[in-house]
Amino acid sequence: xxxxxxxxxxxxxxxxxxxxxxxxxxxxxxxxxxxxxxxxxxxxxxxxxxxxxxxxxxxxxxxxxxxxxxxxxxxxxxxxxxxxxxxxxxxxxxxxxxxxxxxxxxxxxxxxxxxxxxxxxxxxxxxxxxxxxxxxxxxxxxxxxxxxxxxxxxxxxxxxxxxxxxxxxxxxxxxxxxxxxxxxxxxxxxxxxxxxxxxxxxxxxxxxxxxxxxxxxxxxxxxxxxxxxxxxxxxxxxxxxxxxxxxxxxxxxxxxxxxxxxxxxxxxxxxxxxxxxxxxxxxxxxxxxxxxxxxxxxxxxxxxxxxxxxxxxxxxxxxxxxxxxxxxxxxxxxxxxxxxxxxxxxxxxxxxxxxxxxxxxxxxxxxxxxxxxxxxxxxxxxxxxxxxxxxxxxxxxxxxxxxxxxxxxxxxxxxxxxxxxxxxxxxxxxxxxxxxxxxxxxxxxxxxxxxxxxxxxxxxxxxxxxxxxxxxxxxxxxxxxxxxxxxxxxxxxxxxxxxxxxxxxxxxxxxxxxxxxxxxxxxxxxxxxxxxxxxxxxxxxxxxxxxxxxxxxxxxxxxxxxxxxxxxxxxxxxxxxxxxxxxxxxxxxxxxxxxxx
RNA sequence: GGUCCCGUAGCUCAGCUGGAUAGAGCAACGCCCUUCUAAGGCGUGGGUCAUGGGUUCGAAUCCCGUCGGGAUCACCA
Numbered sequence: 001x002x003x004x005x006x007x008x009x010x011x012x013x014x015x016x017x018x019x020x021x022x023x024x025x026x027x028x029x030x031x032x033x034x035x036x037x038x039x040x041x042x043x044x045x046x047x048x049x050x051x052x053x054x055x056x057x058x059x060x061x062x063x064x065x066x067x068x069x070x071x072x073x074x075x076x077x078x079x080x081x082x083x084x085x086x087x088x089x090x091x092x093x094x095x096x097x098x099x100x101x102x103x104x105x106x107x108x109x110x111x112x113x114x115x116x117x118x119x120x121x122x123x124x125x126x127x128x129x130x131x132x133x134x135x136x137x138x139x140x141x142x143x144x145x146x147x148x149x150x151x152x153x154x155x156x157x158x159x160x161x162x163x164x165x166x167x168x169x170x171x172x173x174x175x176x177x178x179x180x181x182x183x184x185x186x187x188x189x190x191x192x193x194x195x196x197x198x199x200x201x202x203x204x205x206x207x208x209x210x211x212x213x214x215x216x217x218x219x220x221x222x223x224x225x226x227x228x229x230x231x232x233x234x235x236x237x238x239x240x241x242x243x244x245x246x247x248x249x250x251x252x253x254x255x256x257x258x259x260x261x262x263x264x265x266x267x268x269x270x271x272x273x274x275x276x277x278x279x280x281x282x283x284x285x286x287x288x289x290x291x292x293x294x295x296x297x298x299x300x301x302x303x304x305x306x307x308x309x310x311x312x313x314x315x316x317x318x319x320x321x322x323x324x325x326x327x328x329x330x331x332x333x334x335x336x337x338x339x340x341x342x343x344x345x346x347x348x349x350x351x352x353x354x355x356x357x358x359x360x361x362x363x364x365x366x367x368x369x370x371x372x373x374x375x376x377x378x379x380x381x382x383x384x385x386x387x388x389x390x391x392x393x394x395x396x397x398x399x400x401x402x403x404x405x406x407x408x409x410x411x412x413x414x415x416x417x418x419x420x421x422x423x424x425x426x427x428x429x430x431x432x433x434x435x436x437x438x439x440x441x442x443x444x445x446x447x448x449x450x451x452x453x454x455x456x457x458x459x460x461x462x463x464x465x466x467x468x469x470x471x472x473x474x475x476x477x478x479x480x481x482x483x484x485x486x487x488x489x490x491x492x493x494x495x496x497x498x499x500x501x502x503x504x505x506x507x508x509x510x511x512x513x514x515x516x517x518x519x520x521x522x523x524x525x526x527x528x529x530x531x532x533x534x535x536x537x538x539x540x541x542x543x544x545x546x547x548x549x550x551x552x553x554x555x556x557x558x559x560x561x562x563x564x565x566x567x568x569x570x571x572x573x574x575x576x577x578x579x580x581x582x583x584x585x586x587x588x589x590x591x592x593x594x595x596x597x
Numbered sequence: 598g599g600u601c602c603c604g605u606a607g608c609u610c611a612g613c614u615g616g617a618u619a620g621a622g623c624a625a626c627g628c629c630c631u632u633c634u635a636a637g638g639c640g641u642g643g644g645u646c647a648u649g650g651g652u653u654c655g656a657a658u659c660c661c662g663u664c665g666g667g668a669u670c671a672c673c674a
Contacts, residue, residue: 034617044616046654056654081617082654126674166674280674307672316600317670324672331674360601361669387602388667424636442636454610458603459667466609470636472622473610480636488633541611541621548621555638597636 003041003096003521004030006073007086011043014066019052019059032518038078039085040514046082056082091505093514094570096521098502101577107523107584109153117347118154120146122354123272124161127259128168129197131266131406133389133396133462134356137451141386142354143272143590144452144536151588152531157346160274161338164256165281170237172196173251174230175203185258191265191407192258201398206230242328269410271444271590278341280334287337288329290373291322299372315368317361322369335366336373343377351377352534357385357457384534387459389451404464410444416468417443417476426597441592442476448591449475453540473544475591478582481547481554483597485579488559492572495560499572507566512553516574519546523581527588536589543585550578 008025015021029044043063049056057079064077064084073092078085100106122142125131131139146156176183176199185192207230214224225231240248267273291308294300300310300322308323322333342348353363363383370378388395396403418439421427427435450467454460470476492499523542530538559575562568586593 029616031616037617042617046616050654083617124674128674163674168674305672321672326672328672330672334674356668357602358668359674362674364601385602390667392608420636424634426634426636450609458610461609463609466623469623474622474636476636477622480634484634484637491633537611544611544621551637552639554633558632560633596634 002525003088003518004525007041007043010067010071010074011063014063014070015048015052018062018066019048019054021048021051023048023051032515033085035515037080037083037085038087038511040088040511040518041086043084043086044082045079045084049082060084088514090507090509090514093509093517094503094505094507097517097570097573097577098505100517100520100581101573102502105584106577106580107527108151111150111155112153115153115155116349117157118149118350118352119157119159119342119346119348120149120352120354121159121161122146123267123274124163124355125263126163126166126168127193127196127256128172128200129398130191130193130262133404133406133409136270136406136409136447137386137389137460138354138356139267139270139272140448140451140590141384141456141536144539144588145352145354145384145534147588147590148527148530148534148536148539151527154350157276157348158274159276159278159342161278161280161283161335162260164279165241165252165284167234167238168200169252169256170234170241171203171207172200173248173255174234174237175199175206176255177251179206185261191262192260193262193266194405194407195262196255196259203230203234238328239326266406266410269407269444271592276345278338280338283337283341284329284334285337286340287333287335288323290336290340291329291333294322294369294373310365310369310372312365312368317365317368320365320369332362332366332369335362336369339366339370339375339378339381343375348377350380350382352382352384354384354386357387359383360385382534384456386456389460389462392461392463404462409464410447412464413447413468414439414443417446417470420470421597430596438594438597441594442470442479442597445475445479445586445591445593446470447475448589449478449540452536452589453544455537456535475586476597478543478547478586479591479593480597481551482579482582482586482593483595484554485550485575485582486595489572489576489579491560497560497568497572499569499576503570503573504566507570509570512549512556513570513574516546516549516553516578519549520577520581523585530588539585539588543582543589546578546585547582550575 007030008028011028012023012025015023027047029047031042031044033039033042045056045060049059052059060079064079067074067086068077073089074086075089076087120142123135123139125135146158150156179202180199183195185195188195207228210228210230211221211224214228215221219227237248241252291300295302295308300308302308305325307321307325310320310322312318312320320332321330323329342351355363360383363381367378367381391402391404393402418435421435421439427438447467453473526538526542530536557571559568559571562571583593
């Protein structure tokens with residue numbers, strides 16, 4: 001039982017004995033005592049002072065006295081306004097620290113065979129262009145959520161649905177065919193995804209020029225968009241693809257292979273991975289047949305032009321297209337097929353889609369459609385919706401060239417980390433490989449932490465300059481603290497100080513120290529809450545608070561020069577425990593922590 | 598127009614299952630490297646928590662209205 005629950009039940013019993021009132025233990029409000037008051041933990045008295053027909057101060061004094069007299073873990077108390085501040089005995093804190101120190105997997109549940117399976121879909125790229133800043137937020141959130149759910153005892157399957165077919169790919173293919181002169185990643189030296197992306201832009205430019213020309217001839221913009229030769233050609237290509245045209249399929253496979261090689265590099269650099277990848281080219285047919293089943297069962301209906309629709313007006317939504325008049329499938333059709341395959345492949349208890357908030361409506365509809373098709377799990381799907389990433393100048397717009405490329409950004413972060421280390425002379429005695437590895441951990445740590453510390457629901461502003469700042473509430477600050485603790489522990493080992501035996505619980509410790517232990521002991525609860533809330537930000541902000549607190553402590557004490565052996569041991573154990581929690585927490589965010597930096 | 602999300606310091610963000618004087622970082626200014634890593638610590642200034650009501654002993658937090666910003670309501674994915 002953790003400290004909070006223990007105090008709750010102690011207070012409930014006191015109130016029962018003193019006033020003969022029954023209170024739900026969960027109704028007793030407990031909080032950490034604010035720094036400006038004496039004590040460790042605070043009970044809010046208002047709720048039951050009234051029931052006891054006492055003033056909050058009077059009830060607080062009586063309860064405080066009773067607890068101190070009857071419970072050995074509380075040494076003293078004070079009452080200020082309606083708050084009862086309790087001081088916990090050092091021996092309790094020391095026992096707590098001993099147990100944290102002894103638990104190698106503190107805060108994390110180990111996987112068990114009979115755990116339920118949660119599938120988490122994230123990334124979900126289109127194969128017509130490279131990954132950008134928006135994908136980075138997606139990938140980092142998806143990976144971190146997977147780690148957090150594992151730590152909460154779920155069996156997690158990370159999955160990616162690659163959008164490898166559709167009109168967007170055909171645009172790149174067509175442009176390459178018309179203007180590419182046989183260019184390949186090998187011949188151009190470009191990363192495959194960047195090369196294909198280049199032709200997507202080429203298409204867009206040429207298409208725009210055609211639209212402009214047609215409008216000058218008197219067409220409306222809408223007509224021009226529909227009748228430009230390039231778009232007609234691309235649509236023809238999509239149809240040819242669906243009809244298994246050998247040449248189109250061949251080109252499609254070649255260009256997608258380039259893109260996958262490029263994506264693999266990006267994912268590897270980012271440190272994310274997947275257990276199972278689905279391709280829409282392999283799932284859309286299932287989607288089609290599911291939609292046809294829906295028509296047969298009268299869940300959906302077919303119009304005169306033979307397009308298929310779902311009528312969702314009963315659910316307060318509009319009508320939704322599921323198959324075009326030419327029989328080709330749309331985004332929604334594919335997601336239906338993918339969902340079916342996934343549930344066939346895995347025993348999924350919970351399905352989570354990490355997809356941007358611009359698709360809130362899509363997932364609302366998907367949930368209803370799956371339900372209409374008779375899938376019990378349709379209603380329960382979770383759309384983990386996150387906000388857009390904006391730049392200080394505004395939104396990213398590919399047309400205006402303000403898209404931040406994922407590969408470029410990661411390289412820049414790593415370079416900056418390396419330069420900063422060099423300037424500070426931090427890594428003067430390190431081998432080149434070690435410098436590289438640390439620069440990578442720190443640069444990517446800065447990027448990941450910068451993005452994950454923000455509440456996912458909110459749109460966030462990404463300032464490239466600020467993200468590279470390594471001061472303040474940043475990943476490197478946390479990594480740095482870890483590295484310094486490790487340095488102290490290395491030196492302790494050199495001096496052959498053994499501090500693993502467990503602590504003498506009669507030590508006297510300061511309030512700052514007991515506060516640190518209290519923070520540490522809160523870690524499992526934070527992990528649990530991050531799991532139910534799907535919130536990496538919760539972990540990130542906890543880590544910062546812990547590290548900030550520890551840094552003040554670190555500044556005040558010279559651990560290895562402490563003469564009192566017992567105190568030295570205690571501070572080493574405390575430091576080691578902080579380092580362990582830092583590391584575990586950062587792992588849940590997908591951030592590596594270096595041993596030195 | 599309908600639906601959903603957001604609005605906290607000059608900037609970027611915490612805090613939101615209601616609790617004590619609303620917190621960090623950046624930016625500005627002033628201190629601290631003969632002291633285990635200064636990517637650090639300490640200090641000063643900076644706020645009508647968009648706004649108006651309501652509920653409550655108590656509201657940044659819950660409810661309603663208003664204003665401002667964003668998303669979506671596609672035979673794009």
